[in-house]
Amino acid sequence: MVDTQNLMSREMDIDRPCAARIYDAFLGGSHNFGVERGFVERVEAALPGITETYRENRAFVRRTVEYLLAHGIRQFLDLGSGIPTIGHVHEIARRRTRDFRVLYVDNEPLTVAHSRPLLADEPRAAIIEADCRDPESVLRSPAATGLLDLDQPTAVLMSAMLHFVPDGDTPAALVERYRKAVVPGSHLAVSHITGDYDPGAAGTLESFYAETTDPLIARSPQWIDELFGDFEVLPPGTSYLTDWRPDPDQAAARPRYRILYGGLARKLG
Incomplete structure (x- = not known):
């Protein structure tokens, strides 16, 4: 069980890299900061x-x-x-419409x-600033109730987030709470690191x-598939992200690392 009393106790730490x-x-x-740039250089040297994998995830968000x-x-x-920043949800949305609302949530x-x-x-x-492991505090926050109308369909985006939620915080149960909180017609998008295809690269990232x-x-991938519960997974189904509705100029591309997996699903009435 998650200790909700300590969810907001994360302190600012600029001495270690932050996700x-x-x-x-x-x-x-x-x-x-320099600590993150140094980290990126070391990871890029090792892998x-x-x-491109990080850019692949952002491209998945855009297509979604x-x-x-x-x-x-x-x-x-x-x-x-x-x-x-760098092509996030509100930037994508306002290229197409003035009728949108986006609530970002982070605990750092x-x-x-x-x-x-x-x-x-x-x-x-x-x-x-809130902890997504406490859905009630997120959904009942003044920003959420003032910006979003949860009586209307909402897209819940969990992009490269759940692989930072430890097993002890029951991430699958957490996703279920968000699924139950939204109305029919809402959607859930998930991307997550997996090591089934390339365990070496995934293990290096974990280290x-x-x-x-x-x-x-x-x-x-099986664990990730189960996160969608009784939502209807939309075509082409769950897959490695480079295979999920690829852009025409990327359809034939062969990614160096196949470690990001996910999909998009809709809540039925």
């Missing part, structure tokens, strides 16, 4: 070309959000969002502090992330 700033550094962003917008979804709850204080100025001129998006504030756990 949100590592991601930003891999994407070429500027909201990171040449691994940077574009699909959802095309199918009428206008509300997005991005859990463990990291820093919302400096990540949230960096993010708020980025969203200051975007009234349709906000970020809160590196053990040095950070956010240790990483690779899990099986």
